[in-house]
Amino acid sequence: MTMENVLPVISRQQAAESEATVDIDRLVARARAGSKPAFEALYRENASRIHAVCLRLAGDRNIAEECVQETFITAWQKLDGFRGESAFSSWLYRIAVNTVMGWFRKQGRRDRHIRPVEEGEWERFEGETSDTGIGMDLEAAISRLPEGARTVFVLHDVEGHRHDEIAELTGIAVGTSKAQLHRARRLLRERLEQ
Amino acid sequence: MNCETFNDRLDDWLDDELKATDARALQVHAAECPACHAQMTIARRLQREAFALPMTNEPARDLWPEIAARLEPRGMQGNRKWLHALAASVAVVAVFAGGMLASRVLLQGDADIAPRLVERSQQTELPSLADARRILPASYVELIDAAAPANASGTEQALLRNLLLVNLAIRDIETAMSEDPANADLRELLTGLYAQENRILAQAERMRAARPAPVRTTI
Numbered sequence: 001m002t003m004e005n006v007l008p009v010i011s012r013q014q015a016a017e018s019e020a021t022v023d024i025d026r027l028v029a030r031a032r033a034g035s036k037p038a039f040e041a042l043y044r045e046n047a048s049r050i051h052a053v054c055l056r057l058a059g060d061r062n063i064a065e066e067c068v069q070e071t072f073i074t075a076w077q078k079l080d081g082f083r084g085e086s087a088f089s090s091w092l093y094r095i096a097v098n099t100v101m102g103w104f105r106k107q108g109r110r111d112r113h114i115r116p117v118e119e120g121e122w123e124r125f126e127g128e129t130s131d132t133g134i135g136m137d138l139e140a141a142i143s144r145l146p147e148g149a150r151t152v153f154v155l156h157d158v159e160g161h162r163h164d165e166i167a168e169l170t171g172i173a174v175g176t177s178k179a180q181l182h183r184a185r186r187l188l189r190e191r192l193e194q
Numbered sequence: 195m196n197c198e199t200f201n202d203r204l205d206d207w208l209d210d211e212l213k214a215t216d217a218r219a220l221q222v223h224a225a226e227c228p229a230c231h232a233q234m235t236i237a238r239r240l241q242r243e244a245f246a247l248p249m250t251n252e253p254a255r256d257l258w259p260e261i262a263a264r265l266e267p268r269g270m271q272g273n274r275k276w277l278h279a280l281a282a283s284v285a286v287v288a289v290f291a292g293g294m295l296a297s298r299v300l301l302q303g304d305a306d307i308a309p310r311l312v313e314r315s316q317q318t319e320l321p322s323l324a325d326a327r328r329i330l331p332a333s334y335v336e337l338i339d340a341a342a343p344a345n346a347s348g349t350e351q352a353l354l355r356n357l358l359l360v361n362l363a364i365r366d367i368e369t370a371m372s373e374d375p376a377n378a379d380l381r382e383l384l385t386g387l388y389a390q391e392n393r394i395l396a397q398a399e400r401m402r403a404a405r406p407a408p409v410r411t412t413i
Contacts, residue, residue, distance in 0.1 A: 033268070039265070043261065047257065048251055048252050051250075059249050068257055069264070138240070153244070160344070181205065185208075
């Protein structure tokens with residue numbers, strides 16, 4: 001095994017959790033007691049993270065915004081069920097993934113891919129991250145993947161989840177997750193080569 | 195290793211799931227095959243790029259006002275008894291159907307089935323008849339009394355209690371709608387409950403009409 005071949009051992013969400021502060025716990029407690037300002041602070045703290053994952057999973061700006069709203073409304077409704085066993089951001093993240101998956105299920109077969117995110121729309125992502133210059137192209141290419149392949153690629157290669165975690169998050173089989181990842185990578189390689 | 199095997203195993207190599215010997219064979223093949231070498235290079239680059247993508251992305255507009263407008267006060271969350279009342283009413287309305295069926299069966303004279311259905315309609319925890327009579331509009335109570343006078347069939351109880359549950363659910367949803375008039379879900383629920391109330395009252399009307407006319411006695 002080479003160092004080059006070492007993959008991240010924790011998901012990016014887990015890494016983000018380690019930065020959780022005590023203030024978040026206080027805000028959660030106050031929000032649970034009914035404080036909307038506290039919940040707004042939680043929204044401000046987490047909105048860009050939740051929006052990023054919704055946007056990549058949905059591949060559509062309008063759907064992503066709808067899912068962000070639903071995520072926070074669901075979180076507000078379920079705050080009593082949040083026991084603090086995981087970080088609030090992690091709990092919220094799972095709700096967001098479930099929300100997007102639920103949106104796909106509700107849509108069924110009709111108009112799943114309404115409008116792919118245009119390349120210019122990715123410019124709101126903070127900072128330039130590409131050291132090879134394909135960053136923005138990659139975002140656009142991901143958004144154009146078929147739904148199943150995009151979901152697994154985002155959760156595995158972007159978010160850093162393992163296949164068993166993806167299976168748990170999305171309800172698909174581990175084998176399906178692997179097959180979709182294979183498909184997504186192949187499609188992306190083909191598109192980025194063009 | 196040929197190119198087909200290489201392609202089959204490339205993902206496992208990327209994810210560090212190949213045995214050392216297989217990984218070595220893959221790299222040897224890539225070193226000898228320009229096409230597969232190019233695939234390996236772009237696959238690795240793609241993987242690095244994907245993992246380096248930013249984790250945050252601000253929405254194009256502030257979504258908080260729309261979220262805030264849809265948040266119920268948390269006190270109300272605990273008081274969402276109308277939902278429970280609604281769930282109960284739906285359940286009891288289903289039971290009510292059993293009660294109605296029982297009364298029809300009784301009218302048809304099938305006494306074997308009727309008691310079981312009536313028993314089922316009485317198994318759910320229901321509001322008391324006194325509550326129903328006190329809370330329901332007087333015209334409803336008069337109609338029920340005329341349709342199904344107190345007797346052993348239990349139909350009167352089923353009618354009164356189901357009307358009460360639907361009526362309470364209607365009141366709660368009307369209250370909720372006064373606070374959230376644009377809520378389409380509440381409007382839909384309310385419409386359904388109005389229809390349910392009408393169905394119960396219409397059924398009571400039919401039962402009143404089906405009752406034998408009182409025998410006129412002359413003194």
